[in-house]
Amino acid sequence: MTQPTVIFFGPDAPRTPSEEGAPKIYLRTLLFSTSKRGRVIESMHVTLSRNEAKQNFNIWVCGESKLARGSGLYVGENGISANHHFLVPDDDSKSFRFRKGKYRLEVLAHILGDKNPKRLHFQDLEVTAELAAQLEEKGGGLYFDWGPDSEEYIPHIESRPPSPDLAEVSALLGLTGRSTGRAAKPRSD
Incomplete structure (x- = not known):
């Protein structure tokens, strides 16, 4: 596995607007085989x-x-470049939070025919108190972009606005349903 160009800590896109996105790690890298x-x-x-x-x-x-x-996933000697998203299991892990501290990220793969998983990459990263506080804001995600000159990851936060709740927007507009394929008439009160 090559050095990832970007590593992301933050929430996955929620399935519904009222839900909170599950914790996610995203990275982009090239996987290759020496075989x-x-x-x-x-x-x-x-x-x-x-x-x-x-x-x-x-x-x-x-x-x-x-x-x-x-x-x-078949990985040939020419490699395959892709986005990789990793989510927590659908259990109590959804309460996991990215807190202040020093982290060790390890990417492991189970290769067909091998008895044990193989560690493809590890990276030490730090989440400062300031970054951890910004991550607590809804929609905040922490990106670590690889800096080729400094040879280290440069962190920054990006926030995306929350998706609107369609039911709430429909109610505000006075639209009550679409069962007939047409919007209901707005209320006059």
């Missing part, structure tokens, strides 16, 4: 450690514009 025949990755996951705490991000989604659940 002439290539290798098949059965699954990938990220382990994130901070102090004594450790969280697995075991739901792997990859692709370019069309994302798909990762599984059975």
Whole structure:
């Protein structure tokens, strides 16, 4: 695996506007094989450690514009460049928060035919108190962009506005339903 050009800590896009997005790690990298025949990755996951705490991000989604659940990815000697999204499992892990501290991010892959997962990459990153506070704001995500001259990751926060709740917008506009394919008449009161 090559050095990721970008690493992201933050929320995934929520399924509904009223939900909060699950914690996610995103990275972009090139996977390659030194074997002439290539290798098949059965699954990938990220382990994130901070102090004594450790969280697995075991739901792997990859692709370019069309994302798909990762599984059975063939990696030849020419490599494959892709976006990789890692989410926490659908259990109590959704309460995980990116807090202030020094983190160790490890990318692991289970290669077809191998008994144990193989560590493809590890990276030490720091989330300052200021960055952690900004991450607590709704829609805030922390990007670590690789700086080739400094040879380190440069962190910055980007926020996206929350998606509007369509039911709430419809109610404000006086639209009560679309069961007939037409909007209801606005109320006159």
